[in-house]
Amino acid sequence: MGIRVVPAAALNHASDEKIGALTDIVGFHIRLAHVAVYRHFTETFSDLGLTQKQVSVLWLVDDRPGIAQIDVGQHLQMDRATTMTIVNRLQAREYIRRERSEIDGRKQALYLTDDGRMALDKAKTCISQHEAWLKGRFTPAEIEKLVEMLSRIHE
Amino acid sequence: MGIRVVPAAALNHASDEKIGALTDIVGFHIRLAHVAVYRHFTETFSDLGLTQKQVSVLWLVDDRPGIAQIDVGQHLQMDRATTMTIVNRLQAREYIRRERSEIDGRKQALYLTDDGRMALDKAKTCISQHEAWLKGRFTPAEIEKLVEMLSRIHE
DNA sequence: GCGTAATCGTTAGTGGAGCATACAATCCCG
DNA sequence: CGGGATTGTATGCTCCACTAACGATTACGC
Numbered sequence: 001m002g003i004r005v006v007p008a009a010a011l012n013h014a015s016d017e018k019i020g021a022l023t024d025i026v027g028f029h030i031r032l033a034h035v036a037v038y039r040h041f042t043e044t045f046s047d048l049g050l051t052q053k054q055v056s057v058l059w060l061v062d063d064r065p066g067i068a069q070i071d072v073g074q075h076l077q078m079d080r081a082t083t084m085t086i087v088n089r090l091q092a093r094e095y096i097r098r099e100r101s102e103i104d105g106r107k108q109a110l111y112l113t114d115d116g117r118m119a120l121d122k123a124k125t126c127i128s129q130h131e132a133w134l135k136g137r138f139t140p141a142e143i144e145k146l147v148e149m150l151s152r153i154h155e
Numbered sequence: 156m157g158i159r160v161v162p163a164a165a166l167n168h169a170s171d172e173k174i175g176a177l178t179d180i181v182g183f184h185i186r187l188a189h190v191a192v193y194r195h196f197t198e199t200f201s202d203l204g205l206t207q208k209q210v211s212v213l214w215l216v217d218d219r220p221g222i223a224q225i226d227v228g229q230h231l232q233m234d235r236a237t238t239m240t241i242v243n244r245l246q247a248r249e250y251i252r253r254e255r256s257e258i259d260g261r262k263q264a265l266y267l268t269d270d271g272r273m274a275l276d277k278a279k280t281c282i283s284q285h286e287a288w289l290k291g292r293f294t295p296a297e298i299e300k301l302v303e304m305l306s307r308i309h310e
Numbered sequence: 311g312c313g314t315a316a317t318c319g320t321t322a323g324t325g326g327a328g329c330a331t332a333c334a335a336t337c338c339c340g
Numbered sequence: 341c342g343g344g345a346t347t348g349t350a351t352g353c354t355c356c357a358c359t360a361a362c363g364a365t366t367a368c369g370c
Contacts, residue, residue, distance in 0.1 A: 022214045025282065026289050027192050029302050031207055032309035034189035035232045037182045038328090051355070052186055059177045070318060077190045082357055084320065089355090106318040106365045127180060134181050137307045147184050149301050152292045154187040193357090206326065225347060237328055239349065244326090261336045261347040 030153075037134065044130045050123055053078075053086050058120045061096060061110045068107035077154065095119055185308075192289065199285045205278055208233075208241050213275045216251060216265045223262035232309065250274055 022028055041052055050058075056076050061067055073083035087110065090096040095116030101107040112120065135143055177183055196207055205213075211231050216222055228238035242265065245251040250271030256262040267275065290298055 022211060022218070025286060026298060026302060027196065027207070027282075027285060028211065029305040029309070030185075030189055030192050032232055033305040034185055035328095036309040037185050039232075041182065042328090052182070053356075056177060056183065063177070068318075077187055077194075078356090079358070080319070081321090081359080085356080104318085104366070108319065127182075130182060131180060134308065138304065142304060143181060145300070146304050147181060149293065149297060150184040150188040153289065154184070154191040190357095197358090208327075223347080233327085234329070235348070236330080236350090240327075259337070259347085263348065 040133060041130055044126050044133075045123070048119070048122055048126060050119065054090060055120070055123045055127070057083075057086055057090060058095060058112065058116055058123065062112050062117065062120055065111050066099075066101070066109040068101065068104075068109065070107070072110065090116070195288060196285055199281050199288075200278070203274065203277055203281060205274065209245060210275070210278045210282070212238075212241055212245060213250060213267065213271055213278065217267050217272065217275055220266050221254075221256070221264040223256065223259075223264065225262070227265065245271070 101109045
């Protein structure tokens with residue numbers, strides 16, 4: 001995330017040759033794919049009123065009850081402030097409960113409420129539909145390859 | 156992925172359709188990859204002060220001078236209102252010029268200013284570095300496959 | 311132990327982006 | 341010519357990401 005050695009190829013590319021079409025840019029396709037997925041997601045979830053991030057947080061807290069906010073952020077690639085706003089929203093809807101950690105007084109331990117668990121259950125069935133829509137484009141082998149390649153990007 | 160201390164909850168949502176870990180969700184990986192790319196992008200572009208969207212619009216307008224806003228939005232998967240705000244920002248910085256289309260009075264024809272063209276040139280060299288950072292993870296064949304699969308999602 | 315550094319949560323502010331709605335101008339077609 | 345569709349615009353809302361600061365707590369070095 002900090003300084004990075006730029007391969008010579010990139011410098012050559014930048015100096016002599018013009019970059020071709022916008023569609024040659026890998027990052028461009030990732031963004032478009034994300035937008036398409038995001039759009040379909042919000043359609044599927046229009047009645048639940050939950051976003052990708054919010055569901056991810058619910059899911060994670062359900063998996064690891066008592067997880068601290070900082071760890072939620074780390075798993076979902078968010079900073080502390082962003083995690084705060086999302087947890088705030090979920091707490092306002094009484095899907096999540098905050099408790100001061102007994103082990104480490106700096107941390108908040110997060111737990112799902114019963115409402116939160118019900119919302120997550122509904123969300124998971126919606127996600128099934130959403131994933132089916134997405135996976136329908138690929139063979140199982142392709143899905144595996146895609147996930148593996150995407151993982152290489154986000155480490 | 157760690158210890159699961161909630162077999163009860165797990166049994167609950169196992170009832171309809173069994174969804175495993177969050178990391179099994181393809182959409183989840185797409186979002187994480189997008190966040191990682193977005194983050195690196197903004198770092199690379201911190202001094203230029205341009206976002207992905209803004210560069211995409213500049214690029215597109217340069218490729219097709221006189222393009223209408225509605226067509227920009229269509230190519231980049233944005234609605235009219237969103238396109239507006241981005242073009243507004245670029246116009247405020249005098250990177251883009253609006254002209255009423257002579258062919259269709261409803262449309263605005265968009266053109267790059269000289270400043271806009273210089274900014275785009277700078278942006279393209281930055282993108283070279285950014286793409287090198289991204290492509291460094293893959294073989295050429297993998298890149299081709301990745302782009303093809305992502306296109307299946309957003310096309 | 312004690313003081314300093316690091317960590318975590320919190321608050322406040324900034325900015326980009328997406329969406330819905332409403333309205334005016336313009337075009338197209340019957 | 342007139343009604344419906346298209347395009348740009350304005351307004352307002354939500355969400356997400358980041359920064360900077362602060363207090364509380366913990367961890368570390370001596």
